[in-house]
Amino acid sequence: MATVENNLGWPPLSFEERPWRSDQDSYGSRTEKRRVAGPYLAAVPPAIAALDVHLEGELQALSEEAATELARFDAEVGQIAAPFAAILLRTESASSSEIENLSSGARQIALAELGAHASKNAQLIVGNVRAMQAALALSESIDGQAIIEMHRALLEESNPEIVGRWRDQQVWIGGGSLGPHTAQFVPPHHDRVPVLMDDLAVFANRLDLPVLVQTALAHAQFETIHPFPDGNGRVGRALIQAMLRGGQLTRNVAVPVSAGLLHDTASYFEALGAYRAGDISPIVRAIADAAFAAVHNGRILVADLETVRLGWRERVKARRDSSAYRLVDVLLRQPVIDSVTAAAQLGISSVNAQQAINRLVDADVLAQISTGKRNRLWLAKDVVRVLDEFGARAKRRR
Numbered sequence: 001m002a003t004v005e006n007n008l009g010w011p012p013l014s015f016e017e018r019p020w021r022s023d024q025d026s027y028g029s030r031t032e033k034r035r036v037a038g039p040y041l042a043a044v045p046p047a048i049a050a051l052d053v054h055l056e057g058e059l060q061a062l063s064e065e066a067a068t069e070l071a072r073f074d075a076e077v078g079q080i081a082a083p084f085a086a087i088l089l090r091t092e093s094a095s096s097s098e099i100e101n102l103s104s105g106a107r108q109i110a111l112a113e114l115g116a117h118a119s120k121n122a123q124l125i126v127g128n129v130r131a132m133q134a135a136l137a138l139s140e141s142i143d144g145q146a147i148i149e150m151h152r153a154l155l156e157e158s159n160p161e162i163v164g165r166w167r168d169q170q171v172w173i174g175g176g177s178l179g180p181h182t183a184q185f186v187p188p189h190h191d192r193v194p195v196l197m198d199d200l201a202v203f204a205n206r207l208d209l210p211v212l213v214q215t216a217l218a219h220a221q222f223e224t225i226h227p228f229p230d231g232n233g234r235v236g237r238a239l240i241q242a243m244l245r246g247g248q249l250t251r252n253v254a255v256p257v258s259a260g261l262l263h264d265t266a267s268y269f270e271a272l273g274a275y276r277a278g279d280i281s282p283i284v285r286a287i288a289d290a291a292f293a294a295v296h297n298g299r300i301l302v303a304d305l306e307t308v309r310l311g312w313r314e315r316v317k318a319r320r321d322s323s324a325y326r327l328v329d330v331l332l333r334q335p336v337i338d339s340v341t342a343a344a345q346l347g348i349s350s351v352n353a354q355q356a357i358n359r360l361v362d363a364d365v366l367a368q369i370s371t372g373k374r375n376r377l378w379l380a381k382d383v384v385r386v387l388d389e390f391g392a393r394a395k396r397r398r
Helices: 030-035 057-078 084-099 106-114 120-137 144-155 191-202 211-225 232-246 257-276 281-315 322-334 339-346 350-362 381-395
Strands: 015-020 039-044
Touching: 015 191, 039 057, 057 084, 057 191, 057 211, 057 281, 057 322, 084 106, 084 120, 084 232, 084 281, 084 381, 106 120, 106 381, 120 144, 120 350, 144 232, 191 211, 211 232, 211 257, 211 281, 232 257, 257 281, 257 381, 281 322, 281 381, 322 339, 322 350
Parallel strands: none
Antiparallel strands: 015 039
């Protein structure tokens, strides 16, 4: 059983010396090459599978309150007859990508989801949507293979040569490309990754820890191990969603915790650094604070989208069982659409789908954004506006 007293007993990283062989063909000055000559120090994270978790009383209370808020918001949204699960999953994916400086507006993301021409960042964000979907689907049994599958979903289209396995090379964060000697952080040597990830999986599946606290610590350990050559931040935040769902704090939606972290990414990264030094309080506090921010921003998003939907239905003069009326809910989760997609979503012919689209154009719900008469695309500008406002609030410092 986890004990809750004070923040003691969590071991910091140790370090080990590893040999380094410089690439003779690499570009750089003699001074730069001299800095990366000889051995370097790589982190050696502690095993955490069996560690007790000690938190001071105030932080324990904060994390419990945050967990309650997550569960309450999840239940609230789950009772609304609208496609908010898909909407919140996209916003969480976009916010997680934004932390990695991969930003895109809602219009571009919707275009990428439709398979239309879109920015590179938007395509990467759609990859993150797939990673989040995989995380939720695999949440009942979080093991190494489940995490590898999250990574595969994230990067299979954009970087397929690195998916399907743990990294087989040393990686480092900051400090230039010539070597790890001047890096801000050097994760463990790749030889250590499989054992460390097995240990992390055992910790992630324990049943004696408060779910939010367990999730924060598992996330920090994952980011410390850095088991992949690329995509670790996004997969690590997908792991947060998997653990919240597996621990049954969330049952219906992916609460956009990453949007909460966007309020103060500097503190988030500092909290990961503190964890590596043996202080677990900052990362638990960061995730708890992010949960409160996510719920607040998420409630505004849901209310704004409900307002949009009600306004549309007042303008769309059609029977409730009509194709035009049913297309309204489709547009909430897919604000850029074509007739083929509309037909598939509604289970009707392309001709009838086009008639429904035309009725929504007449009601000022949709506007055509493509040119010409072939491969036409329509935009639900009200939804895009609300989603972009959500993103702007997420980036705003409190």
